[in-house]
Amino acid sequence: MTTTALSPTARRRRVGAGWIALISALVLIGLFGTTLVYGGWTQRNALDPESPAPDGTRALVRILEQQGVRVVVARDRTAAERELAATPSTLVMRDAPMLSDATLRSLSAKARDVVLIEPRSRSLDVLLNGSSLGGVVEERTVDPGCEAAAPRTAGPARIGELYLPGSGVTGCYPAEDGFGVLVSGSGDLTAAAVDGLSVVTNRALPLEGNAALAVGLLGHSASLVWYVPSPSDADTGAAAPTIGDLTPPWVTPALVLLLLAGLTAAFWRGRRFGPLVAERLPVTVRATETTEGRARLYAASGDAAHALDELRRATRRRLVRLLGMSARTPAEHLADAVADRLAADRAVVRGILIDDLPRTDRELVAASDRLRDLETSVRATLPTERTPR
Template identity: 35%
Template sequence: MIPTATPVTSTRSPWRFRTGFGVFLLVLVAIATWLLASTQSTGQRAALDPDAAHPGGSRALAVLLGNHDHPVAKVTTTDDAVRRAAAGDVTVVVPFPYNLGGESLRRLADLPATVRVVFVQPDAFTLDDLKVDVQIDTAGIVDTVDPGCSLPEAASAGNAQLGGYAYTGDGVTSCYDGHLIVLDRPSTAELVFLGSPDPLTNEVLAENGNAALSLGLLSAHRDVIWLQRNAPEPIAEGEARSLSDLLPRWIPTTLWMLAAAGLLAAFWQGRRLSAPVAEPLPVIVRSTETVEGRARLYRRAKARPEAAEALRGAALARLRPVLGLSAQSDPREVCEAIAERSGWPAAAVGQHLYGPPPTDDQGLVVLADALDALTAAVLKPPPVSDEGKPS
């Protein structure tokens, strides 16, 4: 039975009611998504870890490489990876390139020619920092794809499950509709760009030609170095980029003109809020029942893209006012402002806020944790000096 209560009367403006209701819906969806994510095992958070045996880990591939006399050495810093790979005859795997700064990425790319560096799902920011002639062409879902190229590793593997980003560029060998490309450069490391991490995971390694493809890509040299960098590196001094460096010259002028037009339109259409109105506020249903019902619907429909969009929308709704940005702000402007405030690399911010939606529940858990950490980094209060003033 629906509980009832004696109606009470409040006075508030219609505009504030609509705004508050919209915020309530955003919070409700975020809570439902969190409830769905919390049902997953906490052991699934170390994605692509060569020591992790859960579906999203890569222990099976590490064991397979070891059985073929290609031992895997796991490191967590770029310095360790560069030091171990300096002698050559090494394959370096970078599962989260967006967590590395521009200087670290270029150090890996400048390793000797007897080194292969495999970047897993690098985004546009990572490609810009690498300073290579490679761009993102499209983004798609993970599916079984024919190699369609003469690369020995792909030709011997046959069909494999790939998707995510598709890349294009000059002087590259493109396979699997661009979801795997190889850039072979003289005197420097061979670079491999993999559009999706799926072939490396325990969950699908044994399907189709995933194992043969992963083993071929990572066994090109004697040893394998796995750079497992789960947290973003601090931004190096001199690497911060201003908005003017990222945008064409005509963009600022256009933005100023649009801002002036918006102010004029607001002044023209502006109205004072109407007089407060009285409205009944009966108790209809407990909020916990609504949250549980919404969570069950999301889980049954496997609506991961919608849940990810709700999480990202709620995070942006909290971060934009703090940074003085609006809902119409350009994504690059938002990423640069958040990166400057939080100390995270712009590449990591862009991946979490605007990257492809997660393809499984584990990815949704990782995204929720990353958005929580990013929001906390932006909203943390500034340090206080000895005089009691913010420094």
């Protein structure tokens, strides 16, 4: 038996690849932990007025501009307030959790109309007189079911998120216990809430009467300010929570523990137990040592059946040569040939060569003796037997 060793260059490459993989894993863990603790993730394309993605709203902006509406995208509160003060405009915004109630009221007071897309309960409560969220249903097409101008003109439209109207607020597009659109006020001063993902996105706008509904709600004025809230707009003491703030307290200690475990594993696997010892290869192993080692393994495993199979294979090879048969002769055919030559019971010969299963060492020794006796009997039937020198 021979063994081979890696060359020094191959060994260094393997060790280097292992270190690179370990360091990369630790860097990824560190980046993930830093993101959780100090930052957050945002879906930039969702309901963004300049995004062409399926959940963006650039298509609606283009339609409004074709209708003669001047659309200004304000990505901070200062710009939104400056535009609203310059020209009477419709204010469009999604939920802004970083703004206080007073700031929401002050901002909406500067606008001619207010349209909330994808609002949360606090925005509904503050700007639509106590309205709130009413659950979610599978997207479906619903008739307006109200006399508000924009829904009545648009006709059937898609809804998904539902709202519960507050005092003096009209609910349109009813489904189950809520409404898909809320409208408050009349004439030139109105406030509305609509499920943005089901109605105004690039994906949803072509469906049913969504485009007509969106244009009717957002196109009241000649000027429209689309306010995209920014974390920098947060009022003092009302900063938007990061993912780290919303993550359970056990996550950070778990990440630190995982990082320490990785460093410990790197130190453990990177240690050397003395200098490398050069050894000439291949190494020759004596056949007696191999045989003795296998015998010890068989004895330790207690697998008598496997040990007997090895003895049977060796006996069958010798019997095939003695009888002048092909090396590929099946064991069953060999057993029949041996039984014919010895005029013995076929079942008994098959049991010795194939079928008998020993369960103990004593039965294994007995089976080995029967194999030896069978081979000796076959040799005795041959005319002559040459003894190898």
